[in-house]
Amino acid sequence: MGLETIIQIAEQVGxxxxxxxxxxxxxxxQYDDGEIESFTETNDTLAAERETLNELKRELDSEEGNIEELVEYTEFLTVEQAVEHREETVDKLGKHNKHLRTFHAEMIRALDIVETNLDTLEANGREAVCGNPQPHFERAGEALKKHNEAVEGLGTNMTILNAYIV
Incomplete structure (x- = not known):
């Protein structure tokens, strides 16, 4: 599974x-000092952040298939401890994916507002900017916090589960 890759990509978004x-x-x-009229570097970094978010979405989509395969591959388990770790692993992986999808969605919404604000700022000046991306950034941060709580102990669950599978 690409759990580590997904976490690295989420960190890259940050x-x-x-x-x-x-x-x-x-x-x-520089804009306030009259040195520039457009935010080229900001737009470039915004585009890079969006690409990283797109990469995160692709990995999350792929991981959903991996979770389904894990469920199918471990359905035969009957030992109580193995079943318990299987259920915990699937639950934690599902929550991991769900929370990172929320993070992704909130970051996209926030970046949409940032991008609109940049366009408005360049076209009409500071007074015209009105979008506030902060609530979306806060919800994205909360989703990451929930993600970290949800996956606590996942490595142990997976190690024990793998011992029963092998």
Missing amino acids: EDDEARRAAFRRELQ
């Missing part, structure tokens, strides 16, 4: 978001 925010702060100062 790094991309920090790069986008830093670029915007720099360019906003």
